[in-house]
Amino acid sequence: MPHDHCPSCAAPDLAFATHDHADCASDGLARAQEILATKGLRLTPVRRRTLEILLEGHRALGAYEVLSRLAAEGFGAQPPVAYRALDFLEEHGLAHRIRRLNSFTACMHMGESHTAAFLICRACNAISEAPAAPSRSALDNAASAQGFAIESATIEALGLCPSCQTTPDKAAA
Amino acid sequence: MPHDHCPSCAAPDLAFATHDHADCASDGLARAQEILATKGLRLTPVRRRTLEILLEGHRALGAYEVLSRLAAEGFGAQPPVAYRALDFLEEHGLAHRIRRLNSFTACMHMGESHTAAFLICRACNAISEAPAAPSRSALDNAASAQGFAIESATIEALGLCPSCQTTPDKAAA
DNA sequence: CTTGTAATGTTACGATATAACATATAGATC
């Protein structure tokens, strides 16, 4: 069931490909529950709803965008409500912050400890999580050559997803 | 002449190493002048001063930090003054934006077209520009496997520089 | 059912960034 609001609906391991997104989202939620249960952490209503909102599509949402959704549903209406839920999800590997966009997206590989690399389509805003291990190890090499100890890495690419490359008006720089 | 305010004064190709920073900075300015002259672009007083401020150390400065320096010297005191100069420098490869810190730093490899990778010390805020080609090509591979066309990449690592690794109190997470 | 801890909510503010428009300046042309 590829859904309409997501022109480049991405599968967990084959982003920008059409897939059954209802499954994709509910799997993500289930996976999150398992992971938090294991760690003895709580998926409270705000946190759960925040994750669901992120899981609605393979896009990045700003904290204030998430906040307005939460507020409309009766949760708190002040920024810390959204930031706390988002920070919690990020801290436990259920969501990622996209620095380039000052926004957040659900993690597509929950539980697999990894440095994530993101492919961000500047035309349709779709986000895909790409294998980052090769980039990351190249970065580790560059760092250790300088004696620098990496604690966390941000790897993000901006460009055009497959479907937007074929849409000339969107592709215009 | 390693200078005092820069605990991890970095050489262009060997960051985090002590070096003659007065040369490092004046070379950067000279190089910038060449490059802009070639392109028929102007290194106006604000732009020049902004670059000099960034070149003072291998650190990242926020736009408002640069702005207050400029304002104190008689330039305009409003945000666009700083953002315009910084954006201009970035656009022409003379400075980089560090997304992770919402701030800016002088480019250490002006004129060499490259995707930059940054090593950011969370203890002393020193910034080193590392060879990014290997990371970048690994990222290109991951992207093309998904049919994604990268236009620009952000590669940044947060961690500890050599000198801060040996200072336990600074290294505390 | 109390008590300590974690989570939620609020107010208030700080930091980052840009839109829109007015003024000034450098270089080209006459």
Place this chain on the structure above:
DNA sequence: GATCTATATGTTATATCGTAACATTACAAG
């Protein structure tokens, strides 16, 4: 040199993103 034009600078005003500090509520352990 005067004038024109494009570029650059400066301003006001506002949008957007993020956090500190503290009050209140829910939860789970004893």
